[in-house]
Amino acid sequence: MDYAGTFHFGAASRIRESTLSEINQIIFNHKEVLEALIKKARLHDGRWQLIMTFGLAAMNMGPTDEEVSPGATVAVTGIGIKKAEPDSPLALVVDAAQVNPS
Numbered sequence: 001m002d003y004a005g006t007f008h009f010g011a012a013s014r015i016r017e018s019t020l021s022e023i024n025q026i027i028f029n030h031k032e033v034l035e036a037l038i039k040k041a042r043l044h045d046g047r048w049q050l051i052m053t054f055g056l057a058a059m060n061m062g063p064t065d066e067e068v069s070p071g072a073t074v075a076v077t078g079i080g081i082k083k084a085e086p087d088s089p090l091a092l093v094v095d096a097a098q099v100n101p102s
Contacts, residue, residue: 030092035099037081043096049088053078 028036034050055077062068084093 031094033079034081034092034094037079038094038096039100041081042100044100044102045097047084047088047093047095048081049084049093051080051082052076053080 030050034048037050038048053076055075057073057075059071059073060068061071
């Protein structure tokens with residue numbers, strides 16, 4: 001357990017526990033999410049890359065009417081996978097044959 005009460009499992013998954021030893025948060029890195037999606041989609045071959053779609057909303061924001069500034073909020077509206085391109089960054093690509101063999 002590290003200083004923040006986070007437990008480390010596998011490559012980079014983290015589980016956060018409350019003071020009552022109840023698990024209340026699990027964090028996965030992008031490769032772990034990609035591997036899970038490859039398995040969920042029953043893919044057994046090909047190189048795949050994680051993708052996300054985003055929504056953007058412009059607004060005026062600030063703590064008071066006198067301190068309002070133009071701003072934006074970004075939301076993740078979708079998470080998926082796509083076939084990796086030959087020049088896709090290797091750190092973002094997973095081979096389905098390795099993580100989900102037939």
